[in-house]
Amino acid sequence: MSPAAESAQLRADATAAGTTDPAPAPTAADSPVRATARRARTAATELAPLPRTARDTALLAIADALEARVDEIVAANAEDVSRAREAGTSESIVDRLTLTPARVAAIASDVRDVVALPDPVGEVVRGGTLPNGLDLRQVRVPLGVVGIIYEARPNVTVDAAALCLKSGNAVLLRGSSSAHRSNTALVAVLRDAVAGSGLPADAVQLVPGESRDSVHELMRARGLVDVLIPRGGAALIRTVVENSSVPVIETGVGNCHIYVDERADIDRAVDIVVTAKAQRPSVCNSVETVLVHRGVADALLPKLLAALTEAGVTVHGDADWQRAGATAGVTVPEATDEDWATEYLGLHIAAAVVPDLDAAVGHIRRWSSGHTEAILTADTAAARRFVSLVDSAAVMVNASTRFTDGGQFGFGAEIGISTQKLHARGPMGLPELTSTKYVVTGDGHTRG
Amino acid sequence: MSPAAESAQLRADATAAGTTDPAPAPTAADSPVRATARRARTAATELAPLPRTARDTALLAIADALEARVDEIVAANAEDVSRAREAGTSESIVDRLTLTPARVAAIASDVRDVVALPDPVGEVVRGGTLPNGLDLRQVRVPLGVVGIIYEARPNVTVDAAALCLKSGNAVLLRGSSSAHRSNTALVAVLRDAVAGSGLPADAVQLVPGESRDSVHELMRARGLVDVLIPRGGAALIRTVVENSSVPVIETGVGNCHIYVDERADIDRAVDIVVTAKAQRPSVCNSVETVLVHRGVADALLPKLLAALTEAGVTVHGDADWQRAGATAGVTVPEATDEDWATEYLGLHIAAAVVPDLDAAVGHIRRWSSGHTEAILTADTAAARRFVSLVDSAAVMVNASTRFTDGGQFGFGAEIGISTQKLHARGPMGLPELTSTKYVVTGDGHTRG
Numbered sequence: 064m065s066p067a068a069e070s071a072q073l074r075a076d077a078t079a080a081g082t083t084d085p086a087p088a089p090t091a092a093d094s095p096v097r098a099t100a101r102r103a104r105t106a107a108t109e110l111a112p113l114p115r116t117a118r119d120t121a122l123l124a125i126a127d128a129l130e131a132r133v134d135e136i137v138a139a140n141a142e143d144v145s146r147a148r149e150a151g152t153s154e155s156i157v158d159r160l161t162l163t164p165a166r167v168a169a170i171a172s173d174v175r176d177v178v179a180l181p182d183p184v185g186e187v188v189r190g191g192t193l194p195n196g197l198d199l200r201q202v203r204v205p206l207g208v209v210g211i212i213y214e215a216r217p218n219v220t221v222d223a224a225a226l227c228l229k230s231g232n233a234v235l236l237r238g239s240s241s242a243h244r245s246n247t248a249l250v251a252v253l254r255d256a257v258a259g260s261g262l263p264a265d266a267v268q269l270v271p272g273e274s275r276d277s278v279h280e281l282m283r284a285r286g287l288v289d290v291l292i293p294r295g296g297a298a299l300i301r302t303v304v305e306n307s308s309v310p311v312i313e314t315g316v317g318n319c320h321i322y323v324d325e326r327a328d329i330d331r332a333v334d335i336v337v338t339a340k341a342q343r344p345s346v347c348n349s350v351e352t353v354l355v356h357r358g359v360a361d362a363l364l365p366k367l368l369a370a371l372t373e374a375g376v377t378v379h380g381d382a383d384w385q386r387a388g389a390t391a392g393v394t395v396p397e398a399t400d401e402d403w404a405t406e407y408l409g410l411h412i413a414a415a416v417v418p419d420l421d422a423a424v425g426h427i428r429r430w431s432s433g434h435t436e437a438i439l440t441a442d443t444a445a446a447r448r449f450v451s452l453v454d455s456a457a458v459m460v461n462a463s464t465r466f467t468d469g470g471q472f473g474f475g476a477e478i479g480i481s482t483q484k485l486h487a488r489g490p491m492g493l494p495e496l497t498s499t500k501y502v503v504t505g506d507g508h509t510r511g
Numbered sequence: 512m513s514p515a516a517e518s519a520q521l522r523a524d525a526t527a528a529g530t531t532d533p534a535p536a537p538t539a540a541d542s543p544v545r546a547t548a549r550r551a552r553t554a555a556t557e558l559a560p561l562p563r564t565a566r567d568t569a570l571l572a573i574a575d576a577l578e579a580r581v582d583e584i585v586a587a588n589a590e591d592v593s594r595a596r597e598a599g600t601s602e603s604i605v606d607r608l609t610l611t612p613a614r615v616a617a618i619a620s621d622v623r624d625v626v627a628l629p630d631p632v633g634e635v636v637r638g639g640t641l642p643n644g645l646d647l648r649q650v651r652v653p654l655g656v657v658g659i660i661y662e663a664r665p666n667v668t669v670d671a672a673a674l675c676l677k678s679g680n681a682v683l684l685r686g687s688s689s690a691h692r693s694n695t696a697l698v699a700v701l702r703d704a705v706a707g708s709g710l711p712a713d714a715v716q717l718v719p720g721e722s723r724d725s726v727h728e729l730m731r732a733r734g735l736v737d738v739l740i741p742r743g744g745a746a747l748i749r750t751v752v753e754n755s756s757v758p759v760i761e762t763g764v765g766n767c768h769i770y771v772d773e774r775a776d777i778d779r780a781v782d783i784v785v786t787a788k789a790q791r792p793s794v795c796n797s798v799e800t801v802l803v804h805r806g807v808a809d810a811l812l813p814k815l816l817a818a819l820t821e822a823g824v825t826v827h828g829d830a831d832w833q834r835a836g837a838t839a840g841v842t843v844p845e846a847t848d849e850d851w852a853t854e855y856l857g858l859h860i861a862a863a864v865v866p867d868l869d870a871a872v873g874h875i876r877r878w879s880s881g882h883t884e885a886i887l888t889a890d891t892a893a894a895r896r897f898v899s900l901v902d903s904a905a906v907m908v909n910a911s912t913r914f915t916d917g918g919q920f921g922f923g924a925e926i927g928i929s930t931q932k933l934h935a936r937g938p939m940g941l942p943e944l945t946s947t948k949y950v951v952t953g954d955g956h957t958r959g
Contacts, residue, residue: 108902193919194921207902310933311758328955428556452560455948456948457948458948458950460953462956466951466953488948488949500937501938505909506910507910508909509783511791
């Protein structure tokens, strides 16, 4: 069979099997959110057996449709933007909300990049023949229904949908109300393109309702939704983690540390810390606290303080850093517990001098969000000890925290950066959007 | 450095780093459960960097101690057993609760088998050099603190502790109150052996309190406990899943199906279904429902009904099976929705005739718990379609559902069988008790 014919056959099979009883049918008692999730479940059932060609065709149709319908997308977005301005939203957030024709074209281009990525579905993770002759394979399969709860940026709507479709999943999108018109327009385009490719439109859906209640319902839809991925601020993520009976993957909160060891190269350390803070301070892998070994403090603090100040960064320091500030004529506010705990996401950094590596590790254990920590050192034993003792998603040796990123890691795409230990940890690419199943083939094998 | 010296050094390092601030210290407000979890967290921090030799030494000490202190274990168990008998507990459950010297020796032997398994900690899952020259490795690390909530069998206490220690995790054990004395005696032996090997005794702890409240507190100890694994009946698992803010791995509920396709070998089908049901009906991978293609019903039903009846199995059937029963003079109660939904774990089986494979898949989608389903067929296209459309942890082709088992799969050990899709699915061996971290090594690399 040709891939296209096989695709059509498998689609027909899935639908035929689905008609028997795809999932308990929607009941009158179903809320709009649960009804949406149930349609997603059915769509996931139809998507799962489809070959790569069917999914890639739909993704290419999405990219084309985004470009063809750019005017209606930008028009809908303009309404969100003008409402945001009326509400007094800061220009930096308005900028993140804004879609221009060039930005829509870039989003379409990103979708085409996703098409080119290797297909995670069907990959044999491990396998072999058991002593009794059974043939055992552990094969990647889609998770099923993935719920994404996210804040302002409407590009996430397309990115998340594309990554979920590529990995064979149906997606439920719950963006912020400030981007509601943009998201509605984008999802309409996505659904038309998906349906036009012969796939179920319900593979991509917006979660209805703009109130908190709809998020709460989504969090309780265990059995219909396979995983929730909140992307946004710490408060959003905490709410989802605390209240969801659907499994959650925590992402994105990055209270990242750089520890400058006694045997660090001073000039390189200044370069790494300043760029890790100032090059793009709003991202989760930017550094938030720098810890300096006492042995290099006298040499490093004046240079690092000057470079940070020149980059527009305010240093919130301990007594040593405050003394260095007084000497240099730079205001260094006292670092409090709140500073150690804070992910500034802006031009602020907390700073302390520590007596040794163990103290740095102790500080990190207490305050880190488990995203990324770095050690700068020429001492291999110190590097090895730091890597061994620090329990974070990524541990850098002589490299910036900013490298924790799916693109940088070569994954080609990223649905988020997990800071939890279950299922996925660190940048999540396509394989992290899959589960596995064991396929065991025998010849009439029985036990007993 | 010798492995032993390195182990000692790393232990000293971990402790030194730990003294700075291993975790927020216990507060006066800490409940006994939270205080226990906090001690486990500290122990996990000390365990994580230890090399294999340190963990294996402790496991061998545990095996020796179980044998040396068999008398006190059996004596404590005898109290549990006599109370269970007084309470009118069924003899099958009393049997599962009972420890004899021979059973304790078998448990010790299982611990020695765990020692011999490959170390999952430190395994490089993937790695390479990025285009910018950064060296990237994804390395297995312990999860941290694993909580196990389980029912009657005290052997789980030792099995779970051994698998957690082997994979570098601290374990919190919450057994049933009916095995409280046995578990207390066993954990005392384990802790002494662990401490005697120089590892932190708090790596193995019983959760204090016998009430439901202590389970509830454990479920809310997010941040202290990394994962909860409930092992037991469906009600226990549902309670944990619904109420836990700690990530949960669902295990063990197995409403497993065998579908006998039109082109199945009749005699082999009878053999597989009967042994999958009757050889050990109380386990989660035994079959609970058999679905038969109409095309083989006339040939199969009389033979299968006779064989099941001879094995002592009651068939709860649809109209076709009831007719077959009437013909054979065998009582076949009518199968209700409750039968399709039930994991009997005993000598009962639900049975239906279906028009085709798609109908079998539809039935399975509706009623399966996602554990294991099997197709028996000589038709490769049917096998391929069944594997593609059925979304369960394990899908068998021409083999018994009974093969879904860590031992059978060659994992050497099993902490449970996950029926969820996140993190682990199917039999969970040592790698499933780990997370990973990315270790990235550069030469002063910055971004921007």
